[in-house]
Amino acid sequence: MIAALAFYVFAAILIASAVMVVTSRNPVHSVLFLILAFFNAAALFLMAGAEFLALILVIVYVGAVAVLFLFIVMMLDIDFVQLRQGLQRYAPIGAVIGAILFLELLFVFGSWQFAPDVATLRLNAVPADPALSNTEALGRLVYTDYIFLFQIAGLILLVAMIGAIVLTLRDKPANSKRQDIAVQLARAEAVPLTKVPARTGLDKLGIVRRKLPEAPKPKKVAHEAHGHGHHDHEEGGHH
Template sequence: MDVKTGLFYLFSAVLLFAAFRVITAKNPVYAALYLVLAFSQAAAVWLMLQAEFLAITLVLVYVGAVMVLFLFVVMMLDIDMDRLRGGFWKHFPLAGIIGAVIALEMAAVLMGGFRIGEEGRIAAGAAVAAAPDYSNTRELGKLLYSEYLYPLEVAAVILLVAIVAAIALTLRQRKDSRAYDPAQAVRVKASDRLRIVKVAPTVAAPPPPPETPAPEAKA
């Protein structure tokens, strides 16, 4: 077994362990951290398959953005996990059936992809060997911005609409929040913030009145 095969089995084993701990960890923060570990191992496997664009996209998008946002949400919200786990065994049979169907579909797709003839493997190896400076990221960019340019633009417009809608939903006027106009803060002047008031000069306090002697008591 060579080094590449050993690294593949190592990354795969860690990936399977992390994926198992994602669904078995009781603490949602630990589950999210295990999911980050699973993503990193999947990115390493993709790098070994010379799919560096997918690996970098997985790390930047999911690990660097989605999972960080998920961790912030989980740590900031007070989630009652016992209440969420209350109906676990009630829905477990249906979830098990759906999981088995998905596993069978993935197995069918993978087995169909592994059935590559020897001639196809030799041709692919010759094509890769004939182009030492081949980059799948560059080829993917050429294909994406040539044949799939219109679907890319449609997806960009949909994402833009989603961003504008999210901003519009968060810009509600709330009574319990204090807000200020940045334009007024920029145009502020010293006379608006400082007011000079003339006060009378300080005078000495008047002397206390003399003490009157107490009257003598009569015998």
């Protein structure tokens, strides 16, 4: 009873936080809701007996990926007004793609069938081989039975990363400094290497140091002129 209640609580918070990730206007809030979704998903993995996935989700995704997302969102300073300028023009294309994805989901869930022995499975599932650990069983399942699906998921993530870079990349001004690899690696002239004898002065090798400019001399304060004027003033007053 307690396990079932905890499952529904974690699942409800996970779905609510996932919806807030998509619907939040502030991208920082979206990342924070994403972190909340990761924690609840980790709790569900723990209840299902997949402790390796739960720890990976917390350590890797929450501790590294989500924090990196947060830093990037705060540093990019994205102009959302500029991003929404072409929304009306591309809205029909987005609607068509969304409808296609929705139909695909309907086909997948329509043909979904539960295993005959699903009701007899325990909440904390263990591998069929007692000598096989949970991590090793997961590795065999992902990298042996579903290796092609795993590679396709990686390609989809790569396309999503490239799309995010293209959407957030701004046009740089013409006077901005750019790196030209060909010019940087090219050599206009060869520089010969000379073997310098030990304990040899620069003058013997024909290397003359450039003379440093002399330091400006301090200006003299005109105390003598001021003293002569004061003395003449006294003599004039005496006469």
